[in-house]
Every structure is written in structure tokens, then in C-alpha cells.
Amino acid sequence: MTQQGHTNDTVPQSGRAAIYARVAPGARTRTTRTQTETLIELANEQGYPNERIIVYEDIGVSARKPLARRGAWNDLVSALTESEPEQGHIQTILAASVDRLFRDANATDITLFVQTCTQRGVQLVTPEKTYDFSQPDHVALFRSHCERSTMYRAQRVHKILRRNRMQGGRR
Numbered sequence: 001m002t003q004q005g006h007t008n009d010t011v012p013q014s015g016r017a018a019i020y021a022r023v024a025p026g027a028r029t030r031t032t033r034t035q036t037e038t039l040i041e042l043a044n045e046q047g048y049p050n051e052r053i054i055v056y057e058d059i060g061v062s063a064r065k066p067l068a069r070r071g072a073w074n075d076l077v078s079a080l081t082e083s084e085p086e087q088g089h090i091q092t093i094l095a096a097s098v099d100r101l102f103r104d105a106n107a108t109d110i111t112l113f114v115q116t117c118t119q120r121g122v123q124l125v126t127p128e129k130t131y132d133f134s135q136p137d138h139v140a141l142f143r144s145h146c147e148r149s150t151m152y153r154a155q156r157v158h159k160i161l162r163r164n165r166m167q168g169g170r171r
Contacts, residue, residue, distance in 0.1 A: 015091035017048040018076055022058040022100045032057045039094040042127060046092060054079070054090075063099065067109050073101075080116055093117070094125045098145040110146050114139055 019039045021032035036055055043053050056072035067073055080090055095101050101124075102110055117124065117133045124131040124142070131138045 013047040013052065013091060015052070015088040017043040017046065017053045017092045017094060018079065018090045019043065019053060019055045019094045020058075020073065020076055020101060021055065021096065022061055022063075022070075022072075024062050025060045030059065032059060035096040035100070038127065039096065042125060043092070043094055046125065048092070052088070067102075077113075077116070080120060080122060089120065090122055092123050092125055097126055097128075098142065102146045110143060114142065 019036060021035040021039070023030060023032050023035075036057070040050065040053060040055075044050070056076040058070050058072040061070055061072075076093070080093075101113075114133050116122070121134075123133070129141070131142045133139055133142070
């Protein structure tokens with residue numbers, strides 16, 4: 001599986017890979033299984049054996065919920081900043097898409113995440129793109145994707161509100 005922004009090199013990695021999966025309340029599927037399986041396969045392709053992969057799952061957690069109130073997200077950030085040397089530090093975070101991490105996030109949360117990843121040498125991998133935060137163009141693209149996720153959500157909410165108002169007027 002070679003995709004844009006990825007290489008097909010499977011050099012064994014010395015650190016760990018962290019998978020972050022999130023499913024919103026009311027989603028068609030109440031499980032992160034599909035996300036997780038796809039991301040484990042991608043981590044394996046990146047050279048991480050299963051025993052070097054840790055999975056963080058927020059199930060039934062809305063994208064509107066502040067990052068500080070997402071249990072698995074907080075566990076992942078703690079592991080990033082406090083990893084024990086014998087376990088190996090997290091080198092890669094994998095997510096199904098940027099909006100699994102950030103949707104409705106403020107610029108401060110995004111900046112702190114990028115800075116933490118940069119300081120720790122951590123890259124973010126999605127099925128579409130690998131973000132190396134030491135490269136300014138990757139940071140700009142990541143921020144752009146975060147902003148698009150926020151705009152998409154705002155447009156969707158606006159459509160729903162408009163539709164509800166129109167339906168309410170017909171009664």
C-alpha cells in the first residue's frame with residue numbers, strides 16, 4: 001500500500017507507534033475497529049511490529065468535546081511527554097484523519113500538539129499523508145487541514161439549523 005506522502009520502506013523502527021482512534025456519539029458504528037485495523041496495517045508497513053504499537057481509543061466522544069476532556073487523548077499526550085526509556089518513546093502517531101484529532105480545536109491546542117511533536121521528533125501519519133513537523137510546509141498543511149475540519153463542521157451545523165427552521169415553518 002503505497003500512498004501519497006508515504007514510502008514503501010519497512011525498516012524496523014526502534015520506538016513505538018501510537019494509534020489514536022475516535023468515534024463520535026451517534027455514529028453508525030460505535031466501534032473504532034475499522035480505524036484501528038487500518039492503522040495497525042499502516043504502522044506495520046512503516047516498520048512497527050504489533051508489540052511496538054499502542055492503541056488509544058475515545059469511543060462515543062464528540063469532536064466538540066475539549067481535548068482536555070478526552071480520556072484517551074490525554075493518555076496519548078502523557079505518553080508522548082513522559083515515555084519511559086525502556087519502552088522506547090513514541091516516534092509516530094497514526095490517525096484515520098486529521099479530524100479524528102482536531103475538529104473545533106483552538107489554535108493554542110494545535111500549536112501545543114505541533115510543538116510537542118517537533119520537540120520529541122514525532123511524526124503524524126494518516127492514510128493520506130505523513131506530517132513531519134520539523135518541516136514548515138508540513139506544519140502549514142496540517143494547520144490548513146485542521147482549519148478545513150473546523151469550517152466543514154460549521155457549514156454542516158449551519159445546514160442542519162437552516163433545514164430545521166424551514167421544516168418548522170411548514171407546520
